[in-house]
Amino acid sequence: MKASRIIVSRTDNVGDVVLALPMVGILREHLPSSDILFLGRSYTRAVIESCEHVDGFLNWDDVSTQDGEVQAAFLREQDADVIIHVFPHQAIAAAARRARIPSRIGSARRGHHLLNCNRRVNFTRRKSDLHEAQLNVKLLQPLGFKNVPSLAELTSYYGLTKLQPLREDLAAHLAAERLNLIIHPKTKGNAREWSLENFSRLMTSLPEDRYRIFVTGTEDELSVIGGQLPMDRPNVTSLLGQLNLGDLIAFISRADALLANSTGPLHLAAALGIHTIGLYAPMRPRHPGRWSPVGTHAHALVFDPSCERCRKRLDCTCIQDIQPSAIQGILEPLADHLGDLVGSRGGALT
Numbered sequence: 001m002k003a004s005r006i007i008v009s010r011t012d013n014v015g016d017v018v019l020a021l022p023m024v025g026i027l028r029e030h031l032p033s034s035d036i037l038f039l040g041r042s043y044t045r046a047v048i049e050s051c052e053h054v055d056g057f058l059n060w061d062d063v064s065t066q067d068g069e070v071q072a073a074f075l076r077e078q079d080a081d082v083i084i085h086v087f088p089h090q091a092i093a094a095a096a097r098r099a100r101i102p103s104r105i106g107s108a109r110r111g112h113h114l115l116n117c118n119r120r121v122n123f124t125r126r127k128s129d130l131h132e133a134q135l136n137v138k139l140l141q142p143l144g145f146k147n148v149p150s151l152a153e154l155t156s157y158y159g160l161t162k163l164q165p166l167r168e169d170l171a172a173h174l175a176a177e178r179l180n181l182i183i184h185p186k187t188k189g190n191a192r193e194w195s196l197e198n199f200s201r202l203m204t205s206l207p208e209d210r211y212r213i214f215v216t217g218t219e220d221e222l223s224v225i226g227g228q229l230p231m232d233r234p235n236v237t238s239l240l241g242q243l244n245l246g247d248l249i250a251f252i253s254r255a256d257a258l259l260a261n262s263t264g265p266l267h268l269a270a271a272l273g274i275h276t277i278g279l280y281a282p283m284r285p286r287h288p289g290r291w292s293p294v295g296t297h298a299h300a301l302v303f304d305p306s307c308e309r310c311r312k313r314l315d316c317t318c319i320q321d322i323q324p325s326a327i328q329g330i331l332e333p334l335a336d337h338l339g340d341l342v343g344s345r346g347g348a349l350t
Contacts (some may be wrong), residue, residue, distance in 0.1 A: 003031060003082040003103070003143065007075070007096075009039040010086040011060045013190065014245070014264025017044045018158075018271050019133040019294070020086050021051050022149075023140060025157030028053040030145065037078060039092070046245040047268070052159040060092065072098035084139050085117065093117060105142050126285045133294050151294050158271040166250040173237055174254060175212040179335040182214045182252060182269070184260035185229070186221045191262035191291075192281040192319050196228040202259075202324035208235040210335045214255070215240060216248060216265065256341050257334060259327060262291050270295030277301060277330055281319040283310035299330055 006027060010020045017040060027036055038048045039058040048057050063074045071091060075083070076099040083096045085106035093116035096104050106113040108120035119142035125135050134148050149157075174180050185199045203213055212235055217225065219241030231238050243251060249268060252258060258269035259277045269276040270293035278300045280288040287310075292300035301322050309316035334341060 003034050005035045005037070005078065005080045005082070006031070007037045007039055007058065007078060007080045007083040007101070008086060009060075009083060009089065009092055009096075011039065011041050011089055011092065012087050014044055014047060015262070015267040015291075016087065016132070017047050018264065018267040019131075020136050021047075021053070021159060021271065022133050022154040022157035022294075023084075023086070023136045024051065024053045025159050026137060026140065026145065026149070027143075028159070029157070031143075037080065039083075043245065046164075046249060047160075050160050050162050050164075050246075050249055052161045053157075054159075060089075064091075068094060068098060071095035075099040075101065082143070085113065086136055086139060088113060090116075103142065105139055107139070125290075129289060131292065131294065132290055154294055155296050160249070160253075160268075160271050163250050163253055164246045166254055167247060170239075170243075170247065170251050171254065173212070173214065177338070178210055178212045178235070179257060179331065179338060179341070180212045180214070180255040181206070181331065182216055182255050182258040182260075182265070184216045184258065184263065184265045186217050186224065187261045187263040188218075188221075191286055192283070193261045194279045194322060195320055196225060198320065198322070198324060200229050202327055203230050203233065203236065205324055205328060206235075206331070208233065211235055211331075213237070214251075216243060216251075217241070256338075257331060262286060262288075266293050269293065270298040273297065275299075275330075275334055277327055279319060279322055281310050281316060282307050283316070301326060 010017050035055045037056045037058050038054045040048050042061045063071045072095045075095050080101050082103040083101045088110040090112040093112055097116040103119050104117045105119040106117035108122040109124055121139055121141050123138050133154050137148050215238050217240045222240040252269050253272045257275040260266040261279050266278045275297040276293045276295055278293045280300055280302050282302050282305050288300035303318045303321040307318045
């Protein structure tokens with residue numbers, strides 16, 4: 001199928017949008033003359049506009065509270081011949097049908113897609129053993145893409161090259177002679193979390209002369225974290241509530257490593273190619289097989305991959321049994337070979 005103008009629709013969270021970018025990169029590679037538009041939300045705009053494969057950003061927030069006819073007119077104005085519903089949003093699917101977009105692609109497992117989509121791909125995300133980024137690619141089947149790339153192959157398709165410049169005050173925090181480690185401890189409740197006590201134990205165990213540590217998160221998370229992390233250590237800087245998403249992307253790109261639970265910044269770090277450590281519980285559907293960071297230097301840590309309580313989707317605290325020493329075991333070789341990292345940093349450090 002030929003397509004001159006394609007809308008990729010993914011209106012959920014930052015991590016979900018990041019994991020949709022490889023499919024956009026595949027579209028760009030195979031349909032180089034097509035215009036690719038990405039329908040997203042205001043809070044993920046900085047991610048989408050950082051991707052070289054995207055020709056334009058469409059903000060669903062501009063019409064999300066309007067009636068169906070306004071929403072349909074919004075999509076009709078884009079003059080698209082294909083829309084791919086990566087995230088199954090019923091109002092968007094209905095608006096695309098009303099807008100008479102010729103090819104409307106979506107999962108056959110969503111009831112509203114039976115009415116609104118005329119190109120349906122039959123697969124289940126929840127029970128699949130494929131990664132989320134690979135499942136996204138399956139939606140390209142109606143366009144002629146039958147093969148699902150390996151995770152290693154997908155790492156080259158992110159296209160996050162259009163980053164905003166890093167603010168000078170943030171660049172000044174980065175250290176040339178120490179490992180610049182970002183710790184993003186919270187997830188807004190989207191995943192099971194390693195405790196703040198564990199993050200604190202790790203931070204105090206990392207030698208001050210070898211590590212520069214930055215704690216990131218939202219302004220709301222500042223009050224949650226409070227004094228539970230050792231912010232008074234001379235090698236620790238709190239950036240909680242100080243970064244918009246564009247700032248965060250630029251800062252991650254200049255750091256050496258990032259540690260987080262399963263959340264958006266984790267996937268950003270992997271996509272940007274820095275060393276990334278994600279902390280997981282093996283519970284479907286949020287297990288690392290589906291949601292691990294995908295990148296050349298990405299790691300997913302699980303205490304017990306076969307935990308019976310997690311497999312039965314019961315309350316479980318096995319993620320708390322991941323030891324700080326396991327994380328330090330990944331970080332220490334990086335600190336030992338800091339010279340190898342310096343050449344890959346996005347700019348000069350002080």
